[in-house]
Amino acid sequence: MAKNKLNIDYTIYETNLTKKFVNRKIYAPVNPKLVRAFIPGVIKTIYVKKDQKVKQGEKMFILEAMKMQNIVYSHLEGKIKNIVIEPEQRVAKNELLIEFE
Amino acid sequence: MSLRKKIMDFFTRKSTASTGGGDKAIQKQVSMGKLTARQRLEVLLDPNSFHEYDLFVKHKCKDFNMDKKTLNADGVVTGTGTIEGHPVCVFAQDFTVAGGSLGLMHARKITKIMDHAIKMGMPLIGINDSGGARIQEGVNSLAGYGEIFYRNTLASGVIPQISIVLGPCAGGAVYSPALTDFVFVVDNISKMFITGPEVIKTVLGEDISMEDLGGAKVQMEISGNAHFFAESEIECFQQVRNLFTFIPWSNRKKADSFPSKPPKAKFDIERIIPAEANKPYDIRDIIKALVDDSDFLEVQDSWAANIVIGFARINGDTVGIIGNQPLVLAGVLDVDSSDKVARFIRFCDSFNIPLLTLVDIPGYLPGVDQEHSGVIRHGAKILYAYSEASVPKLTVILRKAYGGGYIAMCSRHLGADFVFAWPTAEIAVMGPEGAANIIFRKEIMEADDPDAMRKEKVAEYTEKFANPYVAASNGHVDAVIDPNETREAIIHSLKVAAQKKEPRPYKKHGVPPN
Numbered sequence: 001m002a003k004n005k006l007n008i009d010y011t012i013y014e015t016n017l018t019k020k021f022v023n024r025k026i027y028a029p030v031n032p033k034l035v036r037a038f039i040p041g042v043i044k045t046i047y048v049k050k051d052q053k054v055k056q057g058e059k060m061f062i063l064e065a066m067k068m069q070n071i072v073y074s075h076l077e078g079k080i081k082n083i084v085i086e087p088e089q090r091v092a093k094n095e096l097l098i099e100f101e
Numbered sequence: 102m103s104l105r106k107k108i109m110d111f112f113t114r115k116s117t118a119s120t121g122g123g124d125k126a127i128q129k130q131v132s133m134g135k136l137t138a139r140q141r142l143e144v145l146l147d148p149n150s151f152h153e154y155d156l157f158v159k160h161k162c163k164d165f166n167m168d169k170k171t172l173n174a175d176g177v178v179t180g181t182g183t184i185e186g187h188p189v190c191v192f193a194q195d196f197t198v199a200g201g202s203l204g205l206m207h208a209r210k211i212t213k214i215m216d217h218a219i220k221m222g223m224p225l226i227g228i229n230d231s232g233g234a235r236i237q238e239g240v241n242s243l244a245g246y247g248e249i250f251y252r253n254t255l256a257s258g259v260i261p262q263i264s265i266v267l268g269p270c271a272g273g274a275v276y277s278p279a280l281t282d283f284v285f286v287v288d289n290i291s292k293m294f295i296t297g298p299e300v301i302k303t304v305l306g307e308d309i310s311m312e313d314l315g316g317a318k319v320q321m322e323i324s325g326n327a328h329f330f331a332e333s334e335i336e337c338f339q340q341v342r343n344l345f346t347f348i349p350w351s352n353r354k355k356a357d358s359f360p361s362k363p364p365k366a367k368f369d370i371e372r373i374i375p376a377e378a379n380k381p382y383d384i385r386d387i388i389k390a391l392v393d394d395s396d397f398l399e400v401q402d403s404w405a406a407n408i409v410i411g412f413a414r415i416n417g418d419t420v421g422i423i424g425n426q427p428l429v430l431a432g433v434l435d436v437d438s439s440d441k442v443a444r445f446i447r448f449c450d451s452f453n454i455p456l457l458t459l460v461d462i463p464g465y466l467p468g469v470d471q472e473h474s475g476v477i478r479h480g481a482k483i484l485y486a487y488s489e490a491s492v493p494k495l496t497v498i499l500r501k502a503y504g505g506g507y508i509a510m511c512s513r514h515l516g517a518d519f520v521f522a523w524p525t526a527e528i529a530v531m532g533p534e535g536a537a538n539i540i541f542r543k544e545i546m547e548a549d550d551p552d553a554m555r556k557e558k559v560a561e562y563t564e565k566f567a568n569p570y571v572a573a574s575n576g577h578v579d580a581v582i583d584p585n586e587t588r589e590a591i592i593h594s595l596k597v598a599a600q601k602k603e604p605r606p607y608k609k610h611g612v613p614p615n
Contacts, residue, residue, distance in 0.1 A: 002381040008463040009503070009535030013379045013431035018406065020323075020437070021430060027469035038303045065304075090306045092222045 004020045032076060035098040041065030046087060048098075053079050060098065061085070078101065113443050118156050119174050122197030130197050135267060135290060136243040138178045138193035141228055144193070144267075145338045146182035153180040155210045156462030165237045172198050175207045176231075179214045180400035183458065184345050193228035196268050201231035203274065209247025215252040217349055217543070222351035224261040227343065229278060235388040246273045253280035258451035260351045263341060266291040267334060269311075279326065282448055283344065283400070286317035286327040287337050293320055293327075325404040325437060347398055347412035348452055355453050356419040362394040370584045378501050378527060378567075384409050384424040384432070387459060391588050393417065400445065405437035408595050410445040415457070416592045420495075421449035424459035425510065427500075434506055435466040436479040443482035443613075450490035455595060456589045458517075462506035463532060480509065481614040487515040489611065493598030498522040498569065498578070504531050513577050518601065519594040521587070522569035522578045529571075588609060 044062035048054055054074045062069045065075040082099040091097065119139070127137055136144065142151050158175050160167065176198035182188055192211050211227070218225040225337060253346040256262055257280065264278035265285045271293045278284045278293070286293075294315035301307050301314070313319065327524070329344070331337035349356045368390035373382050380602035389395035392413035397543040399411040407430040410423050423442055425432035449456055465471070466478060487494070487509070496517045502510065507528060511517045522528065530536065538545070541558040548554035565571075572578045583592055 001383075001410050002428060005431075008431055008433060008467070010538055011379055011532040011534045013381070013427070013463060015427060015431040015448065016276050016429050018430060021466075024468065024470045071244075092305060092307075 002028075016038070020046045021077055031062065033078075033081075033100040034096055035075075035100070037063060037093055037097055038062065039063065039065040039070070040093045041070070043085045043089045043091060043097070044069060046083065048080055048083070050080055050083055055079075058086070063091070063097075114587075115156065121173055121195050122199070126197035127249050130591075132331075133290070135196070135199050137197060138195035138228065138230070141193050141267065141334065141338070142178060142180075142182065142191055144335060145226065145228075145341060146184060146189070147186065147552070150183040151180055151191075152182065153178060154214060155179055158206050158210055158517075159203050160206045160235075160238070162235070162238045162241075164239075167237050170199075170203075173615040174198065175210065176201050177203075177207045177210050179210045181214075181217070184342055187223070187345070188221070189226055189345075190214045190221075190225045191226045191228070194231045196199060196230040196232070199235065200501070201268065202233060202235035203231055203242055203245055204235035205241040207235070208242075208248055211245075212248045212252055215249070215256065218260055219252070219256050222256070222260060222353055224263065224345070224350060225256065226265065227277065227281070228265045228267055229270040229274065230266075231274055232269055233272045233274055240359075243273070246277070249277050250280060253277055257282075258352060258447075261348050261452065262519070263344070265337060265341065266293055267337075271295070271297055271315075277332045278572045283328045284320070284326060285329045285331065285337050285438070286320050287331050287334055288317045290334065291317040291320065292329070321401075322403045325401060325441065328400050329332075330403070344396060344412075345602055348454070352453065353452055358417045359393070359414055360379075361414075361417040362472060364390050364392060364588070368395055370587070374499065374525065374584070376525065378532070379431075381427040381431070383428050384426045384459060384461065388413065388422055388424060391415065391457075391591065392420075392422070399443055405441045407432055407435065408438040408442055410442060412454070415588065415595065418595065419454050420457045420591075420595070421445060421454045422457045422459070423511075425462040425506075430466060431463050432461055432507060433463060433466040434480060435471055436476050438481040439476070443486040446483075446486035446490055450486075450492050455491060455493040455495065455598065456487075456490060456492070456511065457591060458496045458511040460496060460502045460510040461500045462503065462505050462510055464499050464506045478614040480505070481581055483509045484515060485611070485613045487511045487517075489613075490516075491601075491603045491605065493595060493601050494518050495598075496520045496593050497587060497591075498526040498528060499584075500525050500527060501532070502526065502528045512578075516603075518582070518598055519590075520578045521580055521582050521590055522573065523584045524569065524581060525584075526569035526572075526578075526581070527567040528569055528578070529566045533559045533567050536566070537562045 004017045006013050006015050042064045044064050046061040047059045056077045058074045060072050060074050079101040081101040085097045160175050177194050179192040262281035263283050264281045275293045292311045297308050321330045327342050370390045388397050397413045409426050468486050494517045496511045507526045513520045537558040545551050545554045569581050
């Protein structure tokens with residue numbers, strides 16, 4: 001009848017799991033050095049280059065989504081290790097765009 | 102023209118207007134496994150009971166050469182009919198006429214029948230089969246949708262509103278079903294989404310079929326947007342008619358009473374429930390052991406299956422039943438099951454259906470994803486809905502009732518009118534293992550054999566607190582009962598509660614968590 005086990009407050013229950021529970025996203029802390037897309041869209045202008053030192057609040061690129069040109073600013077001061085995007089590239093939500101050193 | 106001629110002329114007009122989008126479009130509809138709008142109403146309603154309104158309504162659009170186009174009945178069939186002899190208002194969008202697209206007059210036909218339903222206090226059943234807004238009519242088409250949503254909201258809690266999605270129902274249009282009480286879907290026919298596969302492809306580059314995006318199975322199992330699933334349209338209409346035997350015709354009435362029937366003998370409570378609190382069983386078997394003829398109409402049976410909701414009759418009268426399901430995720434409460442239950446409680450409360458809650462809950466589901474999905478505000482909906490409900494509220498605690506789960510599952514403290522517990526009930530702040538680990542942490546850590554000490558302390562706690570008698574000694578439980586007496590106790594309680602009145606402080610409306 002029940003194929004799995006689930007621990008609730010140290011008691012092990014015999015039960016079945018749902019697909020949603022099995023496929024739930026396992027939490028990983030946010031790495032501040034990785035800039036990811038906050039919304040799906042298309043990359044327009046990129047203002048920064050690889051190995052460039054940027055200040056906090058500096059313009060990095062434009063991510064166009066839902067007909068809106070979103071300007072993305074740097075949230076930290078640091079050196080850009082890698083830029084994995086190109087202008088006109090379509091990106092999914094949470095896709096890696098820029099990596100800081 | 103003679104009288105006879107005028108009558109003949111009328112028949113010609115009527116039959117022309119009733120042909121929908123013509124033979125070719127109808128053939129296409131049939132080839133997709135779909136019935137036409139008028140056939141659907143014939144199957145749904147009692148034979149020959151349908152009376153059509155507004156057959157001769159015409160659209161007023163002049164742009165894009167629309168003034169040269171005749172759209173029969175403007176793409177929607179509206180009227181009144183009966184189900185089991187009771188009158189209902191209905192509309193059925195006709196996909197064969199301009200893809201069932203919604204223009205202003207199409208919408209006005211729908212809002213007219215909605216106003217009728219509200220005024221006369223009878224249910225509204227809508228059959229959705231439409232490509233969406235009639236683009237040629239521009240903002241007038243949007244006005245039409247808005248006028249429908251407005252009435253859906255006014256009618257909510259006043260008359261039952263049923264949506265049957267039998268075709269595409271996309272974009273803004275799909276908010277109408279979402280505002281109604283129950284959504285019926287049919288495999289391979291229903292398609293519901295806000296943004297379709299084409300937009301998703303253009304914006305995101307993701308390829309997905311209509312079926313995988315918003316088909317019947319998706320709405321039943323993943324999104325929780327639909328409440329009832331059928332393999333065919335005919336089966337779906339039977340489901341709708343069956344639902345109407347359980348619910349009242351408006352908030353001023355009670356559901357019909359039927360002759361009382363005993364549950365089927367094969368559902369034997371003592372054989373269904375394992376004594377150990379961590380072993381599962383199917384709560385639906387317990388429900389079937391308690392209700393008339395073991396006839397239980399489950400709602401949303403494949404979404405958030407860790408809680409079971411549905412309608413049944415006890416002693417001939419409808420009750421709304423809510424039960425934790427130990428068979429799935431140990432019967433915990435989580436984001437989805439909270440949403441599922443809260444809405445069901447509010448439906449029952451709006452329509453004078455007493456609530457029976459069967460409790461066997463280990464607590465809330467732990468996890469980062471749950472916390473980040475807002476289990477606090479979702480879980481709070483259950484507390485709100487149970488506390489707000491003023492229909493008779495009966496609670497039976499079968500086994501575990503731990504912590505916040507105990508409070509949430511219609512405890513005395515949220516206004517339950519009757520709380521029964523079986524001798525197997527464990528009403529406690531948490532399960533024995535967890536509690537012993539906290540209370541006796543020091544003893545366990547300092548023992549020569551911590552595992553043996555833990556076992557001893559768990560046994561001690563179980564003996565002292567894992568029972569119904571502590572709660573009963575405080576009056577939180579009215580009676581500890583033999584499980585075999587449960588049905589009788591429920592029948593008696595429903596009789597006692599038949600005239601229940603519970604005045605509440607004046608308010609316009611509350612602000613429920615969502």
